[in-house]
Amino acid sequence: MVNKKRVIQFKTPVYVEERGTAVGPKEGSGPLGHGFDYVFPSLLCGEKDWQTAEKKMTEKAITYCLHKQRLKDNHLDLFIAGDLTNQSTVSSQIARNLHVPFIGSYSACATAIENCIVAGMWINGGGARHVLCASSSHIGGCEKQFRFPIEFAQQKPDTAQTTVTGAGAIILGRHQSMIQMTEGLLGKVIDLGINNPYELGAAMAPAAADTLLTYLQETEQKPSDFDLILTGDLARSGSEIFKKLLREHGVIVSENYDDCGVMMYGTNQQVLAGGSGAGCCATVVFGHIFNEMLANRLKRVLIIATGALHSANTVQQHKTIPCIAHAVVFERRGN
Amino acid sequence: MVNKKRVIQFKTPVYVEERGTAVGPKEGSGPLGHGFDYVFPSLLCGEKDWQTAEKKMTEKAITYCLHKQRLKDNHLDLFIAGDLTNQSTVSSQIARNLHVPFIGSYSACATAIENCIVAGMWINGGGARHVLCASSSHIGGCEKQFRFPIEFAQQKPDTAQTTVTGAGAIILGRHQSMIQMTEGLLGKVIDLGINNPYELGAAMAPAAADTLLTYLQETEQKPSDFDLILTGDLARSGSEIFKKLLREHGVIVSENYDDCGVMMYGTNQQVLAGGSGAGCCATVVFGHIFNEMLANRLKRVLIIATGALHSANTVQQHKTIPCIAHAVVFERRGN
Known part of the structure; x- marks a missing residue:
C-alpha cells in the first residue's frame, strides 16, 4: 500500500509575481478598503447590467496586475478563471479579450485558490512560466441569480452572508518575488x-x-x-x-x-x-x-x-x- | 524574446488506464450505440428530475471505469469534473460521494478534454498518479436551462443541435496501457x-x-x-x-x-x-x-x-x- 500524501509541495518555486484587486463601494469603505487597488464608486461600475459590471471590475484587477509590472498579456502562458455566474460567463468574456490559452475553473467561492493550485502545478509540470488567475463575484448578479433581485429587498436571517462585490487577479510564475x-x-x-x-x-x-x-x-x-x-x-x-x-x-x-x-x-x-x-x-x-x-x-x-x-x-x-x-x-x- | 510553444508534450507518459460511458436511449440506438458501456432505456434514468438523471448517468460511467479494473476510489488521487448545469452541480454532487480531492472545471462542451489536459499536467507535475475525469450533458436539463423545457416542443432551425444525453469518465495515469x-x-x-x-x-x-x-x-x-x-x-x-x-x-x-x-x-x-x-x-x-x-x-x-x-x-x-x-x-x- 502506498502512503498517499495529499499536500502538494511545489518543487519548482512558484512566486506571486503580481496581484490586482478591484472592489465595490461597500468593500471600499470597509476596514480593508485602503488596501485594494481600485474602488468603484457605484455597484454598476458605469455599466448597464451586473454581469458587465463584474466583467469591468475583473478587467480592472487584471489591468493593475499587468501594468504594475509593465507586462503585456503576451507575457502570459495561461489564464485560469472562474466566477459564480451561470456557465462562468464573466470569466469567459474576459478570456476573449486576453488572447491567452484558457482554463475555465469552478469551485464556487474557493475558485481563487483552486486557480492558484492549478497554476502552481502547471508551473511545476513545465507547462507554463507565468499564469494569470482571476475570480470575482458581484452582489447584484449573485442575488438576482441565486436568490431574488436586490430591488426585492428580501429579508434574511442573521446567518445569511453578503456577497462581496470584488475581483482579484494574480500572476503566479517563476520570476523571484517577495x-x-x-x-x-x-x-x-x-x-x-x-x-x-x-x-x-x-x-x-x-x-x-x-x-x-x-x-x-x-x-x-x-x-x-x-x-x-x-x-x-x-x-x-x-x-x-x-x-x-x-x-x-x-x-x-x-x-x-x-x-x-x-x-x-x-x-x-x-x-x-x-x-x-x-x-x-x-x-x-x-x-x-x-x-x-x-x-x-x-x-x-x-x-x-x-x-x-x-x-x-x-x-x-x-x-x-x-x-x-x-x-x-x-x-x-x-x- | 522567448519562443513560446503552446503544445504541451507530456514528458511523464500519461496512459488511458480505463474509461466508461453511459448514454440515453437516442444515443444508444444510433450508429455508435453498441460501443457505449451502458444505455439507459429512458431519459429520466429512473429518477424524478433531469439533473438527478444526469448524475446517475455519470455515476454509471464512473462505476464502469472503476469496476473494469476492479479499482476502488481510494486508488484515485484526484477527480476533475464539469458539466453544463448552472454552477456545475451534477459534478459537485458526484464529487461528494467519491471522497477524492476535487477540481471543478468548466469549458462548456470542451470540458472533457480540458479535464484530460489538466490531469495530464497534474501527472507530469508529480501531483497525482491516477486521475479520474468526468463530464456529461442531458438534453432535458440543457433544454430547460438554456432554452425551453422539452415539453414546450420548440421549433428550431436546421443549424440548431441536439444535446447529447451522455456521460464519459476516464482514468488517466501512470499504469501502462494500450x-x-x-x-x-x-x-x-x-x-x-x-x-x-x-x-x-x-x-x-x-x-x-x-x-x-x-x-x-x-x-x-x-x-x-x-x-x-x-x-x-x-x-x-x-x-x-x-x-x-x-x-x-x-x-x-x-x-x-x-x-x-x-x-x-x-x-x-x-x-x-x-x-x-x-x-x-x-x-x-x-x-x-x-x-x-x-x-x-x-x-x-x-x-x-x-x-x-x-x-x-x-x-x-x-x-x-x-x-x-x-x-x-x-x-x-x-x-
Missing part, C-alpha cells in the same frame, strides 16, 4: 446535510475543518506554525462552527485565526454574518494579506478557501449543499 | 461575433480552426499525419465552416476528418445539425474512438473539443458567444 506559494492542498467535497442557502457558513465549516486537519496531520505542523490561518468566507457563524469542529479534534485556533468574510466589513456595516462570494477570499488575500506580508507583519499564512457547490436549482429541489475547501501556504521570503 | 495521451493544447477564446445560440457550430468553428492551425504549425505536422482528426461538436453546419476556414489557410482536411456530433446519430434520427453538449465528445471519444484504437483500426487521433461559453443570460443580453477548442493527441502503443 511572496512564494510553497504548498497546496485540494479539498474533498463534504456535505453534512445542510440544504439551507442562508446557512452557508455552517455548510462549509466541515470542509474547512477537514482540509485544515488533513494539512496539519500530513505535514506534522500545528496551528501556531503560522502567523495567520485564514478561511475564505465562513463569516461569523461559520467561523464559530469551524473552531468548534477543530476543538473536537483537539486543535485550537484562536489568536492567529481569522476569516476573509469577517475581516472585509466593519461592525457598522449591515452585512448580516459577513462577506462571501468568489471575490471575498480573492480580494482580501491578494489585497490586504499580501500587503501585510510585504510590510513584514505576516510571514507565513495558510489560506483555506471555502466553497458551497449549490445552485438556485438544487436549492429549489431541496438538495443538500456539497462544500469544498482548498488550502495554500504563502510565505514571505527574506527578512 | 492508449497513451501524448500531447495537449489549450485553446484561446475566440469570438467572431455570433450571438445566435442556434448557430453554435458556426460560432465554435473559428476556435477549432485556430487550435488545429496552431497545433500543425508548432509541431510542423500535416493533417495526414493522423489517422483521424475529430472535432467535438461542430455538427454538420459547423464542420463545413471549419473545413472552409482551414482551406483559406491552405490546410485541407477531408477523408480523415469527422465530428463527434455528426457521428453520434444516424441520418434517420431527427437531430437537426447533429449532436452537441459536454457529453458528446466525452462519450464518442472514450467509447467508440478508444474501441477503434484498441481494435487497431486507428493508431493516432487528434481530438479538438469545442465549447461555446455562453449562458441563457448572455443570450438574453444579446451578447456574442466566446468559443474555445482544446486539443489532445491519443496514440495506440505497439502493433
